[in-house]
Amino acid sequence: MDFLEQTVVDYLGSNEMCLGVVVKSGTDRVQVRGATQQQEKVKVANIVAEHGMVYGNDVLGKLATVQNAIRDAMADVDLELLWEDVLANGCEPELSALAAHYFGEATAVQISALARKLLEDGTLFQRKQLQFTARTREEIDELERLRAMRAERAAAKERTRQWLDGVLDHQGETPAPVPEEQEGFLRLATDYLLCGFNSDAVNILSAAREKINAREVALRLLRVTDRMPAGVDEFLLANGIHAGFSSAVLEHADTLTPYDGNSHREDLSGLELFSIDDEETREIDDALSCSRDDEQNYLVGIHIADPACFVGKDDPLDAAAVERPLSLYLPTTTVMMFPERIGCNLASLVAGELRPALSFQVKFSSEGALLDWRFVPAAVRVRHRLDYHGADERLASPDGDGDSVTVALRDLLFLAGKLRAGRETAGAVQLNGPELKIRVRGSVVTVTPEDSDSPSHQLVSEFMILANHLAAKYALHHDLPVIYRTQDQPSSPVTSVKEYDPYLFEQQVKKMKRTRLSTHPQAHYGLGLDLYTQISSPLRRYADLVIQRQLSAHFLGKELPYSHEELFGVLDNVDRTASQNRSLEREANKYWLLEYLRREKVGTEVGATIVRAEGSLILAEIDGFAERGVVMTRSRMTPGEHVRLRIRDAIPNAGRLVLEPLAEG
Structure with a gap:
């Protein structure tokens, strides 16, 4: 139906009836201006009545007249009477038919009045567009x-x-x-x-x-x-980190059964494997083995847990891990990526238990040159669980030549030295800052220095780096889509800082480029390697699990779960979340370190290195704690200078440490 311009129409707007004047006609839609002068496009199908033409400029007067007439007609409408009649005798659902049924005729005013009453009620009649059907009593x-x-x-x-x-x-x-x-x-x-x-x-x-x-x-x-x-950690709760898992995730984990052997895996359970971790660690990602052949070549095994055997892409455990893409080790608690049944039991390389693994078997010459290697899905059994302290004691002991584990540790340390030297020759940079183990148990806060460059730490680190490097080489050789971890060469030379100095360390770190993800093989400058990915911590880092999943599918001859594009999207998102979580980890450690300093060290004298002096802002890092504070002084201090200061205040909630010179105390 075509509506001439200046025609007054009554139409269904946003669930209410509206009066307006057509200012532009059309076949399917017309443009209408209401009393507020606002214009809108109206479907012709939504116009219920036409109320004549506006002659002259008295648009508002005409609209008011029509509105009053409709209001008067509405007073005469008894919807319950209409409903009972329609329910008893039936009637077509169109407005004009209902108006005729009720009024005996169907004028424009009567149709508009009935439409408004029906829209106001919404109980006795069910509306579909502009048709109204009587509901039953039920x-x-x-x-x-x-x-x-x-x-x-x-x-x-x-x-x-x-x-x-x-x-x-x-x-x-x-x-x-x-x-x-x-x-x-x-x-x-x-x-x-x-x-x-x-x-x-x-x-x-x-x-x-x-x-x-x-x-x-x-x-x-x-x-x-x-x-x-x-026992909850309010810091975690405030930052949206959930230490617990949903009942659906836990129920799914409970349905999984332990690995009991699989024909496609090479049986390496006869090797003498040992794991080296912190004493408190329960997620055992990796283990090592080392022996000699008849020619005195070293046969090294690097064995990585294989949770992909239990956790499928997009299953409930996978979805939970995406939300917490790395385990968090906080002073008050540990937030694991997987429920205990997976991360600490079924997939963990628990001593004495048969476990699925991805294993590298690497042959070195008696001089420490890498001769050959292979990469296989394996079944392994860890025989010895060591902690770093115990491993270091074995390495330092003059005895132990008859102990196979101690001999293996010494051989691995020798090879780790060769691996590190080779990387440094290729340009690797060593920039390791001090680490602290901060623990909160009840009301007690303890802070213990941790030697992350001890012999046992060195050998574990080097063989995990080697495993990640070999995984990248394997993927490239077999044309498997993986994400490489790369780092570009800095614009100015970087010098390793082997003996930690806060000022020198900061100067060198500033030169380093950020590591990044790449779908194409590229070098990792800081590690001195031409290829690098990460698979060595699949129980603690979701990104490692994703790459492992690609390799496991390849070993089984199955379709790869991720394309290059999907991999990059997944890992880019996961890396952002992981970065946020690492920031929370640093923030929690800083809070509790400052709390420890507030309780134990305020007012005490400490050694410190000036790391920044910009105008009135002087920052110093205190010895033994690697924590920086503002020095309240008017004296000039030089970056790199070592001074004696007093801890004036530590404010955990503000993340602030305040220092002062001794003479100004």
């Missing part, structure tokens, strides 16, 4: 029941909002009371913090305070009501 009862339920839910949400508002304003030492009705909301808020479980509760938490996010609101709620679960 349908109306069900509709009203659902509406009552929605109304009650809305009222309950409002009561929860009001209660939460009162809790957040609660003052005093006694916990805020929790009405029985709010117990469910409190459980949802707790689930959200502990496991990331999303629900309507999150919307209420988010809207509770304008400048406080949902997590902070939920934390205050649990604190004020004294419902904080025992």
Whole structure:
């Protein structure tokens, strides 16, 4: 139907009837201007009535007249009477038919009046576009029941909002009371913090305070009501790190059975394997073996856990690992990438247990030259679990020549030295800063220096680097899509800092380019290698698992799970999340180190190195703690200068350490 310009029409807008004047006609749509002078395009099918023409400029007067007529007609409409009649006798659902059925005729005003009444009600008649069908009594009862339920839910949400508002304003030492009705909301808020479980509760938490996010609101709620679960780390909760796993993930893990041998894996369980890790570590990613052949060549085994045997792409465990793409080792707790059943049991290289692995078998000459290697899926059994301290004691002991593990450790240390020397000749840079082990157990904070360059650390590091390098070579040789870890050469020469000096270390680190992901094989400058990927920590780093998954599929002759593009997308996203989590790890360590210094060292004298002096800002790094603080002084200090200072204050919540010269104390 074509509508002439200046025609007054009544049409269905956004679920309401509107009056307007056609200012531009069309076949399917017309342009209409309402009383507010705003124009909109209206489908012809949505126009329910035509109310004559506007002559002259009195548009508003005409619209008001029509509006009044429609309002008067609406007063005469009894929808319940119409519904009963239509239900008893039937009627076509079009508005004009319903108007004729009720009024005895169907004028434009009557059609418009009936349309408005039907839209206002929404109970007796069911609308589809501009057709209205009478509902049965049963349908109306069900509709009203659902509406009552929605109304009650809305009222309950409002009561929860009001209660939460009162809790957040609660003052005093006694916990805020929790009405029985709010117990469910409190459980949802707790689930959200502990496991990331999303629900309507999150919307209420988010809207509770304008400048406080949902997590902070939920934390205050649990604190004020004294419902904080025992042993939780509030730092983790505040930053969205979930130490727990959902019931679905845990149930899936429980369905998995231990590895009991597989024909496609080479049986290496007869080798004497040993793992070397921190004493507290339970996710055992790797193990080593070393023996000699008749020609005195070294036969080294580098054995990497193979969780891809248990965790499939996109299964519940995989989805959980994507959200926490590396295990976090925090002063207060450990947040593992996998549930314990996988990360600490089925896939971990637990001593005494048969486990699936990806194994490199590498032959070195008696002089330490790499002669040959191969890479196979294997079944292995670790015989000895060592920690770094115990391994270092074995290496330092003058005895032990008759002990096969000690002999193997010494041989591996010799080979590790050759590997490191070879990388350094190729341009590798050694920049290792000091590390601290910070532990919080109850109210006690302990800080222990950790020698990350001890002999046992060196040999483990070198063989993991070798495994990652060989994995990259294997993938390239077999044309397997993997993501390479690369690092470009710096624009100015970098010098290794083997004896740690804070100022020299910072100067050299500044020159280094950031490592990056690449779908094409490229060199890694810092490691002195022409190829590098990562597969050596699949229980702790999701990126390693992804690359392992490619290699495992190749070994089985299956279709590769990822193309180059998919790999890059997955790992780029995972790397961003992992980077954020590492930042949280550093932040947590800094907080508890400052707390330790606040408790134990404020007012004490320390040695420190000036690392920056820019105008009035002077930063110094204190000896033994690798923590930097602001020096409150007007004296001139030179970067690189070693000085004696006093710890004036440590403020964990602000992440700030304040130092002062001794003479100015």
